Amino acid sequence: MMGGAGTAPIAAETGQGKTRIAPDVVAKIAGLAARDIPGVHSMGSGVARRIGQLRELIPGGSQAASQGVSVDVGERQAAIDLNLVTEYGQSIVDISDAVRRSVAGQVEGMTGLKVTEVNIQVDDIHVESPQDSQQSRTQ
Template identity: 60%
Template sequence: MVTPKGTTSIDSGVVAKIAGLSAREVSGVYNMGVGTARALGAVRGMVGGDKSTATQGVSVEVGERQAAVDLDLVVEYGVAIPDLAASVRRNVITGVERMTGLEVTEVNIKVDDVHLPEQDREGGGRTDQAEAGPRVQ
């Protein structure tokens, strides 16, 4: 953004943080990032309170006037994914455009996992298929 009094540039990390926080505000988003990134983020959080979790699961491409956002989401079980995606997309576009003045050209959403309520209980609520043997061969 160029004005008669100077230029303003916005780092891609700023856009990623805004997009990540905007996505997490939507009810039904349990977490963000693919499994490995979530596990590493949890370990970092236990060790030193890592602040990169705001951008976990977010990648952006930022130009002079426009931005494109890619999100990896984990959704709560029972949430209608198309409705959730529309809400996340709307919230991210509003947040990024309002705070940065950049036009958001697209918000691509990939749902990587579904969080089950049993996963919060002790033991994870998982039944071990290995004991029963494989269901298909």
């Protein structure tokens, strides 16, 4: 599994020339498409989320759109793995269905690549609690 790094750009079209789309592009589109779904709180495994939070502290810094996304791209196909944190009280099945549809639709629509699979791993559940804001104040 490639970590979305731009190691091997891929050919999406041939004919009078080739169009290559870097895996990073696919990962970014997939990340944004997944975040669009209500019920997706954040993305990435524990370590990636912590690094993402640190990046947010830097002025002008923001979480990478491709955080929590890894893509495997072939000539004309892409397989996408996602790590999600969902909101407590929401159906993980419903959210993953919606994420899968959104990601496959956006990636296929924007890149022309066929999305063969969107694998989703839910790493954590986010619980909204009044203590959240209290903790950040006392720390």
